Amino acid sequence: MKKFYVTTPIYYVNSEPHIGSAYTTIVADIVARYKRMMGYDVFFLTGTDEHGQKVMQSAELKGISPKEFADELSNKFRVLWEEMGITNDYFVRTTDEQHEKTVQKIVKKLKDNGDIYKGKYEGNYCISCESFFNDDEVILKDGKKLCPDCGKELKWVEEENYFFKLSKYNDALLKLYEENPEFVEPEFRKNEMLSLLKKGLNDISITRTTFNWGIPVPDDPKHVVYVWVDALINYISAIGYEESEKFKKYWPADVHFIGKEINRFHSLIWPAILMAANIELPKKIFAHGWLTVNGEKISKSKGNAVDPRILMNAYGKDAIRYYLLRDITFGRDGDFSEDNLITRYNADLANDLSNLVHRTLSMLDKYFDGIILEPDKIEKVDDELHTLIEKNSKKYFEFMDKYQFTHALEALWEIIRFSNKYIDLTEPWKLGKDESKKDRLSTVMYNLADSIRNISILVSPIMPETSEKILKKLNYNKDHINFENIKNGGLHTGVKISRGEPVFQRLDMEKWEKVIKTNNEIKEEKNNENVIELIEINDFKKVQLKVAKVITAEPIPKSKKLLKLMLNDGSKENRQILAGISKFYKPEDLIGKNIIIVANLKPAKLMGQISNGMLLAAKNGDDLTILTTDKNIEPGSIIS
Template sequence: MKKFYVTTPIYYVNAEPHIGSSYTTIVGDIISRYKRMRGFDVFYLTGTDEHGQKILQAARAKGISPQELCDELSGKFKTLWKDLKITNDYFVRTTDEQHMKTVQFFVKKMLENGDIYKGKYEGWYCVPCETYWTEDEIEEKDGKKVCPSCGREVNWVEEENYFFKLSKYNEPLKKHFEENPDFLEPEFRKNEMLKILESGLKDLSITRTTFNWGVPMPDDPKHVIYVWVDALINYVSALGYPENMEKFEKYWPADLHLIGKEINRFHSLIWPAMLMSVGLPLPKKIFAHGWLTVNGQKISKSLGNAIDPRILVEAYGNDVIRYYLLRDIVFGKDGDFSEDNLITRYNSDLVNDLSNLVHRTLSMVNKYFDGVIPEIGETEEVDNQLKDLINSTVEKYENYMDKYLFTNALESLWELVRFTNKYIDLTEPWLLGKDESKKSRLGTVMYNLMDSIRIIALLISPVMPDTALKILGKLGIENVEEYIKDENIKIGLLKSGVKVNIGEPVFKRIDVKKWEKVIKMKEEKKMEEKKTEVKEVKKEEEKTENVLIDINHFAQVDLRVAKILEAEKVKKSRKLVKLQLDLGELGKRQIVAGIANYYEPENLVGKKIIVVANLKPAKLMGIESNGMLLAAKIGDKLTLLTTDEDIEPGAKIS
């Protein structure tokens, strides 16, 4: 079996995970699912980076040990990946004993090979970036020397360090880039690294002595290994190197390192040089993608947009977020996560195109063939158009996915979705269904539609796994998880004679006028908080005003028993139900009530309820309401008030 080893960067546990840090992991999961579907033995790795001065300082600020802080934050990443249904095969932590042993073995091998020497470092150090900078590299801002990467102030440091002879590998790296043009993508990221190589690499300081939260240097424990050297070695330690060489040799070299563009230099220059030093093969490909912004702004706690992806998932669904990230953001370039664009894409692609296709097709099968998949009968040229497009789409989709051109892959797939919808209009099954002599032709049309839907579901499964399973289940396919494999992506494999399951539409339209978006900037949140405060004050004032009322006022309220004769939902409203009531001597009465979220209309007919019979008429959604029913609400549960005994409609409550 072919193997595929894919990794994300391991995430530094100095901040909570957010949609930006989740992006790479989601992409890695999609690639892993795709490769598994294509028959690969996949090993998908992610994890957390837990050493360094930043972690030590953060732990001290909290009054806890560094290990306690790491356990807490690493656990949050683990939980998030589980909630996002990430299918990683292993989660590595740099505080794992096995990993630290591997780091020491790896560095000792570099030392034995003559690639590490002891020296003295003098230069500018950025604690947040855990990086040294030369005088030429640092920048000035407001009279202070600042880090060129993060813009924060740097400190002058002088300390004894061990150095890696990175300069020794300048030419070997250039040669590797020349001989392996696809080693680093996108192309413009490769060009950035080639410029660095042209200017010449400098030896790298790989130990620190000013703190002790890290992996001790072999045979010199007063030095701890530089956090980046420590972190990079996770890609081999997670495979058991050097103790479990069988597993290591099975999966190494990595087929794909997924990284953000800001850590390109570490992965594309330093890591390959380290591997050359110890004599291990280099990864086959490194892909440095761009950054995410949210609604056009950089992700930042101060802006209030470092949003937990689970909030988005709760609002829109896991599959929708995955689809949007790959469909609208070109992998490799910077991209913006726009909630407005997400909603537009959802209503257009997922509701209008995909969900509508599935639901209308299954509805017709139910209408014309009692919900049973028919046999193929009479064929026409338009059928070949659909089949040709299916075959070409499969080829294009797989080609794009293999090249990590996800936006192109999904666009090619949606061409098939749209044409399958068009196929319905071209074949006009509603006319075929009126003519018994066209039954054979109608069966072919229905079969072709469902077979196309089946293949669409299989192709979309790496991106939208839950949606794919739901659609395949609607087609009557059993063991749907096992069904998602390459050999089933062929025309004509749908079984006839199987009962379909219509159920609810796969996706339901979002009413943009009523929908409350979940991403709010800090200023928006403040405004909402103020509005809430005002509402609460008003509520308290209303409570105070209405605590005591005069008995004469209460006597004016005409409470009656009413029997519900008819009930129906008000069109274009999610909450309102229109009721026709019998109030005995007061006659028939119509009222409108906001109870649609708690009662189905058909379950209300025959109930006897309590209403205010002398309320002034009002109009709701243009419908006149003559009265108000009484109900009690606790939490999310609402219960209509009724009587203990079976009393005639119109009886007065006193």
């Protein structure tokens, strides 16, 4: 069996996953599913990059160890990929023992070969990007040197380092690019790397001594391996370099999918390290563009670092996967526009695909009690449909093999659109009224159902859940998803279909609420928070405010915010309320205080406990103060 090894970059645990980091993972998953459908033995790798100064500093700010910090963030990536239905075969972490041993083995091999030497590094260092920059690369602003990638201020660093002789492999890399013109794609990304090669590469620093959160260099543990060199080696450590059967079976990788910002590391440094270690090179590096959201760069401060769960809960996993590949040309920068997503959802998924399936199965129900009959009377239009399916299936395969996903989906949608047109051309509703044309009607319905079967297989790598739903309606299961089953006339007869509900329902734009807010919408919401809405006296009278004395106060187990208060509010029985004030008050400081509560608030259940009311407090910045009375007053006194 043919093998295929596909990887994503391993994601740095300095921030939580968002739709941008999910993009590469979704693409790799689609390729893995496609290759499995095509009969390949696939190994699909993803994971997290967990060493470096930035992780160490973030952990210190949280008051936890770097390993604890990395464990928490790495798990968020792992759980999200599971929830998204990503079919990776392994999840590698750079803190894995196997990975650390492999990194040390490679570094030792390079040292033994004379490709690593000790020297002193002086240069502009960006802690955020974990990268050094030459003076001609930095941005000068207000007398400060800024990082050309992230814009943060650079730090001048002088330290003893080990260096890798990258310059030694300049000519070998040029030869690689000349002899393998498709080694780096898209072509314009390859040309960027060729430009750097023609200028000449400098040796690079591959260790650090100013912090210790990293993999120690063999025989010189005060040095830790530079996070980017450490990270690159995951592609071989995860499959058991160097003697394991898995490594022998799957290496070299068929494709590394990466973002364009890390192209230099993967397309120049990584192959040079492999050359130095006498390891076969990967077959292809594919560096895609950046994803923006509604025209803006993804960032927490802009509020558009969207959790993919939010999108998938609103539109479904398959709709997001389809949109990312249909509307964004893979390799170039692309924009995730929710408006465009909705347009695609209604036009392509609801109107074209779902409508085709539901119309066809409804007519099968109506005319043949849901039973698929043998085709009988063939006409020219049937041959047109069959020819188009054959031609476009071939185009689909060619485009998928080249990672031209937008073109592949366009080829598939030509089949869907012509199948819808085939209904209009054959007019089954007229054939159904004439008993003498039942043989022609059975042929038309067979061809439509068979077309849908082919479509469901072709669409399966991109929309796996949708594919299985459609196949189930035709009385197939996911075992039918195989390229050998993509052919005209492959539909079983004599079986009963299950129409069910439409696969996609149109979104009603008058009622639909978008889940991504633009900057203007966020600003408008904030402005609305400052607008005071005037109320009538009768509105105020609906709220019953009472004085209550705190009798006991204690924390709620497993809650970081809530305290449980037992109050004397003048009634026969004490009242229990829960309040999120543990950050501001210790339980013992509250006992005996007279506080103000909303007494007629509907009870709520929090952390398994009932809260029967709410206390009043005022917030000033990050501080919070409970409202109390300035004189001793009887509990239960009404505030009016």
